[in-house]
Amino acid sequence: MAVKNILRMGHPLLLETAASVKEFNTPTLNALVDDMFDTMGVESGVGLAAPQIGISQRVIVFGLKENQRYPDIQPIPMTVLVNPEIEPLGDEMESGWEGCLSLPGMRGLVPRYRQIRYRGFDQKGNQIEREVEGFHARVVQHEVDHLDGILYPRRIKDMRMFGFEQELEQHQLETSSLNTPESNS
Numbered sequence: 010m011a012v013k014n015i016l017r018m019g020h021p022l023l024l025e026t027a028a029s030v031k032e033f034n035t036p037t038l039n040a041l042v043d044d045m046f047d048t049m050g051v052e053s054g055v056g057l058a059a060p061q062i063g064i065s066q067r068v069i070v071f072g073l074k075e076n077q078r079y080p081d082i083q084p085i086p087m088t089v090l091v092n093p094e095i096e097p098l099g100d101e102m103e104s105g106w107e108g109c110l111s112l113p114g115m116r117g118l119v120p121r122y123r124q125i126r127y128r129g130f131d132q133k134g135n136q137i138e139r140e141v142e143g144f145h146a147r148v149v150q151h152e153v154d155h156l157d158g159i160l161y162p163r164r165i166k167d168m169r170m171f172g173f174e175q176e177l178e179q180h181q182l183e184t185s186s187l188n189t190p191e192s193n194s
């Protein structure tokens with residue numbers, strides 16, 4: 010287990026389409042998952058994708074513990090999702106502020122599907138399927154984008170809603186939605 014360096018925007022690996030995992034419960038995969046949780050924990054992230062630590066494989070981790078400071082945010086179970094697939098449930102989109110550990114200090118307003126179903130496997134190969142909405146759905150869409158070489162700035166519709174978190178907090182009119190638990194992922 011180890012805390013890994015996080016690649017930042019500009020590194021070409023973040024633009025690659027990551028490869029599907031073929032074998033489950035291998036020492037390599039289990040070590041990767043441990044490293045990802047360690048790294049996410051140190052960085053106080055809500056999610057992390059394997060390419061962010063330089064491994065171009067379709068593995069994401071995410072989760073959010075209950076937090077009394079943010080009673081409106083539903084907790085998200087600590088989850089490993091290998092070879093994830095997303096299916097939007099309906100076409101309703103919702104805009105929310107996102108950050109990313111690969112763009113430290115920045116935030117952008119990103120539209121995402123409000124409700125999705127996602128499927129995948131844990132690292133042992135057990136199937137996972139959930140229907141989720143809101144922040145949970147947003148985090149998974151953000152992480153799966155990483156596996157397809159997409160960083161959130163490409164999803165921003167109005168580039169005026171993109172900037173440094175400190176400036177946005179000081180000057181933006183609608184800062185309330187910035188005040189979500191470490192929306193870095």
Ligand code: NI
Nearest residue numbers: 109110111194
């Ligand atoms: Ni990210």
